[in-house]
Amino acid sequence: MHQLIGFWRNLRVRSKFVTILLLAIALVSVTAVASLRIPQRAYDKQLYESHAQMISLFSKQIEAELHEYEAISYRILTDNALQKNLSVMKRTSPGTTAWVSAHTEVGNRMAYFSLWFANTISFQLKTSAGTTYSHFFGASVNEDKLTPARLAYASGRNGRLVWLVEEGDEPKLFLLREIREIEGLTLDTLATMLIEVNFKALAEKYLRGIRQIGTPLLCAIYSDGVCLYASNDAIRGLAPGEDGYVYMELDGQDVLCVRCTASNGMQYVTLVDYSQIRSTLSEAAWVTMSAIACATLLALLISMLLTNSILKHLRILLDKFDSFAVTAKPVEMTASPYQTRQDEIGKLHRHFDKMTRAWDRMTRDKEEQQRLLQEKQMQQLRAQVRPHFLYNTLESIYCLAQSPGNEERIATMTDALGKMLRTSLSDKRDIVTIGEDLQITREYLRIQLIRYGDRLRVEYDVDEALTGCLIPAMTIQPLVENAVHHAAEEMLDTCVIRIGAHAAGGCIDVVVEDNGPGMDEDILEKLESGEVKPEGLGIGMRNIHRRVQYAFSESYGLRVKCESGHTRIIVHLPDSRA
Helix, strand or coil: CHHHHHHHHHCCHHHHHHHHHHHHHHHHHHHHHHHCHHHHHHHHHHHHHHHHHHHHHHHHHHHHHHHHHHHHHHHHHCCHHHHHHHHHHHHCCCCCHHHHHHHHHHHHHHHHHHCCCCCEEEEEEEECCCCEEEEECCCCCCCCCCCHHHHHHHHCCCCCCEEEEECCCCCEEEEEEEEECCHHHCCCEEEEEEEEECHHHHHHHHHHHHHHCCCCCEEEEEECCEEEEECCHHHHCCCCCCCEEEEEEECCEEEEEEEEECCCCCEEEEEEECHHHHHHHHHHHHHHHHHHHHHHHHHHHHHHHHHHHHHHHHHHHHHHHHHHHHHCCCCCCCCCCCCCCCCHHHHHHHHHHHHHHHHHHHHHHHHHHHHHHHHHHHHHHHHHHHHHHHHHHHHHHHHHHCCCCCHHHHHHHHHHHHHHHHHHHHCCCCEEEHHHHHHHHHHHHHHHHHHHHHHEEEEEEECHHHCCCEEECCCHHHHHHHHHHHHHCCCCCCEEEEEEEEEECCEEEEEEEECCCCCCCCHHHHHHHCCCCCCCHHHHHHHHHHHHHHHCCCCCEEEEEEECCEEEEEEEEECCCC
16 A cells, blocks of 8 residues: 555656546446446336236236136035035945936036036046046047045145146146035045146137237246246246346347246246347447547547646746756746736746745855854854863962972963964964864863863874864864863763774764763754753854854764763764865
């Protein structure tokens, strides 16, 4: 994620504009294309609902026909003549006059009831004694269809009718029902009836009616998972499933498959030719997407032209930036087309032009202020030598003069003080050599060694090859004075001050080290931030640090290190050897 953010930030403005534009166009295009599915789905839903209504009508017609079979079976069940003769046959022996008469009457009633059926393959009745009566319709095969399995299936329903579906090369639909004795409410089983429905003829009868209204229908009808009817073998291969609609390809044709379940539990699977509809929708979608593509290209072209018209003025502004960064020359107040523009581009150009002129004035003022500041700082540093140090030195000379035998020490202190005063008063240079700055320091230490005696020891470790390198005037002496003040005056033991100068990594480090109580390593940061108030020699350290940076660059200056009870103040300088 960070890499992606970095990549985006580093992109050119033109690329960002183009990316944002392309994302916006892509979002609009995807939304437009996706919205094409909304009317298509609404149309599909309407088509499904229309087709479902037709299937509902078709299923109700078939359901009414099957209810008619159920009503006829009830009429047969309750027929008085049939009940009476079947009861006689149950209670008399075969061959007797009563049994033969009853047998004949039962056959006549069967013939009568057979006239009531349409779309039927066979109508059979088998008495409890095993006598069978059969009527077959059309070209049906003459066979006993009241098998023991079917009889057992019917007997398990306690006289209620039952629809039996059997799967096979030709699926079959039977209505089975026991005829039980009503007289006396004995409910003894007298016979079992079987009606085999010609379901194919029944379905095609009503399909022809639907086709006549101009809506061809491919249909498959399932009951208990068995396909009772199918318009063709292709639809027969479709399994029943949840009600609803789904698109599919069947025999290379795009079709809409609609499934509906009737109240009697039969599921109707129908197919609607969707090829023409899909072709029309695809054509409409293609035209719409072509229009979107053309509009996108036109919008992209116009946007690029407008973007270039904006970026052209930004490039001019960037050229001004680059030119100012190289030459630092301000933009002159001349006639410019941006002087009268009121948009953001005109404001940017005008403000930048004003900024360059203001920067030029500020730079000149700052250079002048810096020069004056350096002169003031040098005056302050030189002034530091005069008051407190001069007072202390003169007081020491006075004390020595009170006692005999101190003539040599008085002479040494007077000579060193004179040389220091002569150098600080007469030499006005800001930059001197390390050797010259060390000489003032040596004179200062000649005086302090007499004052402190054995309590102060000075060690030098200066590479003679570096004494000709440049350093701001009055740099080392204030640091040594700081070490004397914070170390020798605070210690009971001998204070050791080491002064060194060494080359390090293409630079020069002048080091003033003491074994005093030390100071914070971040003293310079605290002085700059104001956390520590710059009093006394703190002013000197901060001034020295700034003067080194003013003289050379911000890569140089003071460094403070405190290690193992030693404080090291390092003056980091450039190697200015020829």
